[in-house]
Amino acid sequence: MSGGRLMRIHSPEFQAMAERVLVVTGLTSRLNVLPFEDEAGKAALFEQILGRPLPSRVTIFPPFYTDHGLHLDLAEGVFINQGCTFLDYAGIRLGERVMIGPKVTFITGGHPVDPTERKLYLTGAPIVVAENVWIGAGATILPGVSIGRDAVIAAGAIVADDVPAESLVAGSKATVRRRW
DSSP states (O other): OOTTEEEEETTTHHHHHHHHHHHHHHHHHHHSSSSSHOOOOOOOOHHHHHHSOTTTTOEEEEEESSSSTEEEHHHHHHHEEETEEOOTTOOOOOOTOOOTTTOOOEEEOOSSSSSTTTTTTEEEEEEEOOOOOETTTTEOOOOOOOOOOEEEEEOTTTSOOOBTTTEEOOOOOOOOOOOO
């Protein structure tokens, strides 16, 4: 589904994804009730969730949520605050020294707008965040977005378009785009 393509619901690919979601939901449920100081327990669960050990100097404060885990690529020095959600099936890449505020949401999947196709397919496009980006509390990053190096995403922003390097973006963009 990565790269902006469709996945047919109830296909073998969809079934494999759904099975992974169930496994990861169980793992994140366990992660989010561990004592905060249980570093070994958190490291073991993150390795199962991500399919590899956390890179060095990555800090993640639970609660932490992801639906797939295997397509979440974290570079060194990433900081993720409490309550963040990563719907990563189509891929999320966080560059070095990215800082994520509390309750930020990354969404790589969705459904077609056409109501006749909405229940038949999932859509997806990867999210790429370059080095040294700061994403403020409660921001939402939507499918297919790239965020350039040293950019700042203001708290509560809804990011639907690419963000140039060394820039600040803020606000929501909820406007009528199309009617049917």
